[in-house]
Amino acid sequence: MKTITLGRTGIEVSELCFGTLPIGPIQKNVPLEESGKIIAYGLESGITFLDTAKMYDTYPQIKLAMEQSGKRPVISSKSAASDYETMEQDVLACIKNLGIDYVDIFFLHAARVDESVFETRKGAFDALIDLRKKGLVKAIGISTHNVNVVKIAAELEEIDIVFPIINLNGKGILSGTREEMVDAIELCFTNNKGVLFMKALAGGTIIKNYKEAMDFVLSISIGRAAIALGMISKSEVDMNLKYFNGEDISQEISLLGNADKRFYIVDNLCKKCGQCKKTCHSEAIDLVNDTMTIDDSKCITCGYCVSVCKEFAIRMI
Numbered sequence: 001m002k003t004i005t006l007g008r009t010g011i012e013v014s015e016l017c018f019g020t021l022p023i024g025p026i027q028k029n030v031p032l033e034e035s036g037k038i039i040a041y042g043l044e045s046g047i048t049f050l051d052t053a054k055m056y057d058t059y060p061q062i063k064l065a066m067e068q069s070g071k072r073p074v075i076s077s078k079s080a081a082s083d084y085e086t087m088e089q090d091v092l093a094c095i096k097n098l099g100i101d102y103v104d105i106f107f108l109h110a111a112r113v114d115e116s117v118f119e120t121r122k123g124a125f126d127a128l129i130d131l132r133k134k135g136l137v138k139a140i141g142i143s144t145h146n147v148n149v150v151k152i153a154a155e156l157e158e159i160d161i162v163f164p165i166i167n168l169n170g171k172g173i174l175s176g177t178r179e180e181m182v183d184a185i186e187l188c189f190t191n192n193k194g195v196l197f198m199k200a201l202a203g204g205t206i207i208k209n210y211k212e213a214m215d216f217v218l219s220i221s222i223g224r225a226a227i228a229l230g231m232i233s234k235s236e237v238d239m240n241l242k243y244f245n246g247e248d249i250s251q252e253i254s255l256l257g258n259a260d261k262r263f264y265i266v267d268n269l270c271k272k273c274g275q276c277k278k279t280c281h282s283e284a285i286d287l288v289n290d291t292m293t294i295d296d297s298k299c300i301t302c303g304y305c306v307s308v309c310k311e312f313a314i315r316m317i
Contacts, residue, residue: 001014001015001016001045001046001047001048001241001244001245002014002015002223002244002245003015003048004223004224004225004226005194006105006139006160006161006194006195006196006226007160007161007188007192007193007194007195008160008192008193008194009138009139009160009161009194011074011104011105011138011139011194012048012074013048013049013074013226014046014047014048014049014226015221015223015226015227015244016047016049016226016227016229016240016241016244017047017049017050017051017076017196017226017227017228017229018039018042018043018047018049018050018051018228018229018231018237019051019198019228019229019230019231020039020050020051020052020056020058020061020062020230021051021052021053021056021058021230021302021303022204022230022231022232022303023035023038023039023058023061023230023231023232024056024057024058024061025057026055026056026057026303026304026306027230027232027301027303027306028232030232032060032061032064033064035058035061035064035065035232036060036061036064036065036067036068037065037068038065038231038232038233038234038237039061039062039064039065040064040065040066040068040069040071041234041237042065042231042237043065043066043069043071043073044069044071045237045238045241046241047073047237047241048071048073048074049073049074049075049076049226050062050073050074050075050076051075051076051077051196051228052075052076052077052078053077053078053079053107053109054077054078054079054080054090054093054094054109055078055080055109055304059094059097059098060097062075062098063097063098063099066098066099072100074104074105075098075100075103075104075105076103076104076105076106076107076161076163076196077091077094077103077105077106077107078106078107078108078109078143078163079091079106079107079108079109079124080108080109080110081121081124081127082120082121082123082124083123083124084123084124084126084127085123085127086124087123087124087125087127087128088127088130088131091103091106091127091128091131091136091137092136094106095136102135102136102137102138103136103137103138104137104138104139105137105138105139105140105141105160105161106128106131106137106139106140106141107140107141107142107143107161107163108121108124108125108128108141108142108143109143110142110143110144110149111143111144111145111165111281111302111304112145112146112174112280112281113144113146113149114146114148114149114174114175115146115148115149115152115175117142117144117149118152118156125140125158128140129158139160139161139194140158140159140160140161141153141159141160141161141162141163141193141194142159142162142163143163143164143198144162144163144164144165145164145165145172145173145174145281145282146174146175146176147173147174147175147176147177147180147181147184148175148176148184149175150162150164150181150184150185150187150188151184151187153188153193154184154187154188154190154191154193155187155191159193160193160194161193161194161195161196162185162188162193162194162195162196163195163196163197163198163228164181164184164185164188164195164197164198165181165197165198165199166178166181166182166185166197166198166199166200166217166220167199167200167201167202167206167213167216167217168202168206168209168212168213168216168217169202169205169206171199171202171203171205171206171282171298171300172199172202172203172281172282172300174281182220185220185225186220189224189225195221195224195225195226196225196226196227196228197217197220197221197225197226197227197228198228199300199302200213200214200217200227200228200229201213201214201229202300203230203299203300203301203302204230204301205296205299205300205301207256208256210243210249210253210256211243211249211253214227214243235252238252239252262294262296262299262301263294263299263301263303263305263306263314264294264314265285265291265292265293265294265313265314266313266314267291267292267313269313270291270292270313271310271313272287272290272292273310274287274292275308275309275310276292276305276308276309276314277292278308279304279305279308280299280304280305281302281304282298282299282300282302283298284296284297284298284299284300285305292313
């Protein structure tokens with residue numbers, strides 16, 4: 001498995017990062033024992049980088065995978081906290097729940113927040129800076145869908161790693177085009193920031209074009225970025241590893257015909273509170289004819305809406 005070093009951090013990781021969002025409770029909700037085995041399989045197969053978040057609720061799965069495999073990967077996590085105390089609590093909870101001494105990378109979880117993020121979340125950002133000084137966090141950064149935020153982060157001395165969205169269709173990108181996001185990412189590389197790509201397959205919505213989509217993001221990276229891909233089975237781990245190792249995956253691609261996924265809202269359970277609409281960073285949810293509706297053409301199937309629905313009215317199919 002090819003490895004890269006994330007910018008100036010000195011943190012070496014596998015080019016393929018195991019994204020744990022889909023395996024957790026806000027998407028496929030794979031049972032704990034099974035998901036632990038799948039993540040452990042990834043670690044045993046050469047993946048050395050895992051991505052999670054407070055919102056994903058996958059710390060137990062990662063902890064179990066580390067126990068089963070005997071391997072301690074590089075771990076990135078994130079929190080949407082805006083104040084100092086909450087961010088500090090979230091980082092310490094991450095460390096405690098994973099049973100580790102420190103977390104390698106911690107991001108401001110700010111997918112939809114605009115370029116004011118470093119002002120509106122100054123307290124949380126200051127907490128990350130202090131925790132880095134204490135050695136409880138090795139590197140800090142921001143995860144974002146916003147082109148302007150990526151540009152600002154590229155120039156900000158305190159930022160070690162930037163986690164932008166980028167994919168072939170430009171799906172989910174805010175405040176700019178796909179090409180403008182590529183330019184912003186290039187600025188990160190120029191300024192020696194570590195870079196981790198998210199949503200290379202647009203949340204699974206372009207998985208049928210897997211090779212074309214992956215070739216596109218790798219053409220931007222040129223071995224300089226890690227790519228986070230969500231995985232929910234050993235077969236997905238195998239396919240992704242084969243691709244990153246330059247092996248033929250034509251047979252695996254031929255089996256992707258039924259890999260579509262989408263979210264829908266059960267109307268008789270929905271209270272129309274609007275929290276899902278506020279949370280959706282792709283602006284894919286709206287009230288249409290008194291029914292909360294998801295626009296599949298905009299949805300990147302991240303499942304963040306699921307995490308805020310108190311009525312459990314949003315389901316994946």
